[in-house]
Amino acid sequence: MKRTSWIPAIISLVLIAGCAPDLTKDTKVINEAEKTEEETATIIPSMQISKQYYRTLLPYAPSKSRGLIVSNVYSKYDVKEVESGLLRLSQRTFSADDYLFQEGQMLDTELLRSWLQREKEVKKDDKDNKDNKGLNPLLPGDEITAELAKTTPIYLSHIVEQDYMVKTDDNKIRLGGVSIGLAMNSVFYYKVGDYGPYEQPIPQAAIEANGKKMAAEIIKRMRAIKGLENVPITVGLFKQESRNAIVPGTYFAYSVADEGKALGEWNNVNEEYIIFPQPASEVKYREVGESFNNFKQDVEEYFSNYTSIIGTGFYQEDRIKKLTIDIPIQFYGAAEIVGFTQYMTGLVMEHFPESMQVEVSVTSINGPEAVVIKKADEKEPYVHIYD
Numbered sequence: 586m587k588r589t590s591w592i593p594a595i596i597s598l599v600l601i602a603g604c605a606p607d608l609t610k611d612t613k614v615i616n617e618a619e620k621t622e623e624e625t626a627t628i629i630p631s632m633q634i635s636k637q638y639y640r641t642l643l644p645y646a647p648s649k650s651r652g653l654i655v656s657n658v659y660s661k662y663d664v665k666e667v668e669s670g671l672l673r674l675s676q677r678t679f680s681a682d683d684y685l686f687q688e689g690q691m692l693d694t695e696l697l698r699s700w701l702q703r704e705k706e707v708k709k710d711d712k713d714n715k716d717n718k719g720l721n722p723l724l725p726g727d728e729i730t731a732e733l734a735k736t737t738p739i740y741l742s743h744i745v746e747q748d749y750m751v752k753t754d755d756n757k758i759r760l761g762g763v764s765i766g767l768a769m770n771s772v773f774y775y776k777v778g779d780y781g782p783y784e785q786p787i788p789q790a791a792i793e794a795n796g797k798k799m800a801a802e803i804i805k806r807m808r809a810i811k812g813l814e815n816v817p818i819t820v821g822l823f824k825q826e827s828r829n830a831i832v833p834g835t836y837f838a839y840s841v842a843d844e845g846k847a848l849g850e851w852n853n854v855n856e857e858y859i860i861f862p863q864p865a866s867e868v869k870y871r872e873v874g875e876s877f878n879n880f881k882q883d884v885e886e887y888f889s890n891y892t893s894i895i896g897t898g899f900y901q902e903d904r905i906k907k908l909t910i911d912i913p914i915q916f917y918g919a920a921e922i923v924g925f926t927q928y929m930t931g932l933v934m935e936h937f938p939e940s941m942q943v944e945v946s947v948t949s950i951n952g953p954e955a956v957v958i959k960k961a962d963e964k965e966p967y968v969h970i971y972d
Contacts, residue, residue, distance in 0.1 A: 627758060629685060639672070639686035642750060642758070648688035650697050650746070657701065657743035658768055659828040666833035667745055667823050671766040674836055674854065678819045679749040679762045689746025691763065691813060697744050700803070720799045729775045734785040738773030740795040742825065744803070760812060764819040765803065769796050771834070772827045789824075793838065796822040797851060804842045815845040821854070832858040832897060855903065861896035873898055873905050873941075880936040884912070888925055908937070910945045917949060923970060926955040930968055933959055 628643040658664045672686075702719030722737040744767060751761035769792045773785040800820045807813045821839040826832065835856040840848040861877040863870045881894045896910045914925070926947065937943045940961055947955040952971075959966040 629752065629758070636681050639681045639684065639749075641686045646687055646690060648746065649690050649693040650744075651688075651694075653694050653697060654743055654745065658825065659742075659774075660826055660830055660833065662830065662833035663768070663823075663825045666835065667743070667766055667768050667825075668747075670823065670833075670836050670856070671745055671747055671764055671821055674766075674821045674839055675747060675749065675764040675819055677839070678817065678841055679764070684749040684751060684761055685758065687748040687750055689763075690748055691760075691807075691810060692744065692746045700744065700806075701741060703739070720802060722795075728777070730777065731783070731785075734773055734775050734783065738770065738775075738785055738787055740769055740787065740792065741767055741799055742770050743768040760816055762817045762819070763807070763813065764821070765800075765807075766821045766823050766836070767796055767800060767803075768823045768825055771824050774828070784827075792824060793822065796838070797840075800840065801848055804848050808845070817844055818842040820848060831895075832860055855901065857900050859898045859900060861898060861908075869903070870898070873908065876936050876938070876941075877908070877910075880910075880932050883932050883936070884929060887928065888914075905941060907942045907944065910943065912945065912947045914947060914949050914954065917951065922947070922954050926957065926968065926970055930957050930966055933957055933966060939964070 630640050630643060654664055654667070658667060699718070700720050703721045704719045704723040706723065720741055721739050724733065724737055726733075744765060747764040747766075748760060749762040749764065750758045752758050769787075771787055771792065773787055774782045775785065776782050800822070804818060804820065807818060819839060819841050821836045823836050824834045826834045835858065836854045837856075838851050838853055840851045842848045859870055861870070861874060862881065863874045865871070865874070867874065877896045884894060894910065894912050896908055898905050899907045899909075912929070914922075916922070916925075929945065929947070933943055933945060937959065941959075942961045943957075943959045945957040946953065947957075955968070955970045957966055957968050
């Protein structure tokens with residue numbers, strides 16, 4: 586195991602090595618969406634790691650638009666967060682206790698590509714399906730200009746679909762709900778002829794207004810797709826960060842279209858990622874910032890052979906939920922790593938409040954060296970030093 590996101594992997598290894606559930610106790614069901622006899626052998630796993638995770642149907646069905654996200658979303662941080670954030674958002678509508686997760690099966694690559702294009706001028710004799718026209722604004726003329734980049738940028742860069750299934754009384758599963766994430770650009774990158782790329786920031790008001798307008802149109806189109814006429818659909822608006830950002834963007838609003846209906850009222854989502862250290866003038870993050878700075882100072886005092894220490898705080902409703910700290914080191918001796926990890930673990934327990942979840946990852950050019958995880962309200966941290 587050579588990953589910092591180790592929790593699911595650790596649990597899996599423990600289950601395999603010791604008390605792995607008997608697969609015969611997993612529930613076999615018939616997937617109403619599948620047609621062939623071979624494809625109906627669907628399994629609902631008996632084990633649910635925690636209420637944070639949905640149980641996933643087996644065999645695993647990749648998204649019908651698999652791979653499209655990598656080419657459409659600029660930052661590797663946003664590629665992950667636009668999906669994981671939508672999972673988190675979906676639990677407000679589809680409880681992990683009652684719903685099963687499946688990657689999007691209703692919107693395929695070809696359809697999404699057509700929706701993500703710019704709107705085209707439709708002529709009277711045009712026989713194309715008008716419902717599949719691009720959602721981004723029509724570009725007057727053939728080429729982008731600096732002025733048009735301000736007035737008609739590309740707002741929508743990607744659409745994420747997640748399906749949520751339910752088990753029926755007759756031992757079948759059916760589509761119980763869908764979540765859609767709209768990845769909105771905060772910066773429009775463009776070229777003028779052979780020159781560029783240039784950057785045009787997009788105001789938050791424009792992102793929000795166009796995102797809500799596009800969401801309403803997407804729901805209208807989805808209601809015309811067989812199988813989506815009556816299922817509830819959650820739509821979240823995700824604001825991407827710039828290409829060179831070192832933190833991901835977040836969802837800032839969501840709405841729910843109840844069974845067979847259009848979108849209801851929009852709700853604000855108060856989430857953000859913050860890099861530490863922060864300037865002392867940032868009052869909102871001062872308490873966490875002071876704890877981080879004291880931790881950083883003590884590490885540097887006794888172990889100066891390092892590159893840098895960076896923290897990333899995840900905030901919900903203006904309260905920190907998790908602080909992730911990355912410590913790249915340059916020393917390689919096993920005894921040094923053990924000594925450093927022991928000392929650093931003590932600093933974690935000393936400097937950060939018991940109510941805060943803190944995860945520290947120590948890495949070198951050889952890969953992960955150690956991980957320390959202090960969960961909220963737990964007095965004993967988890968410490969692992971990689972062999």
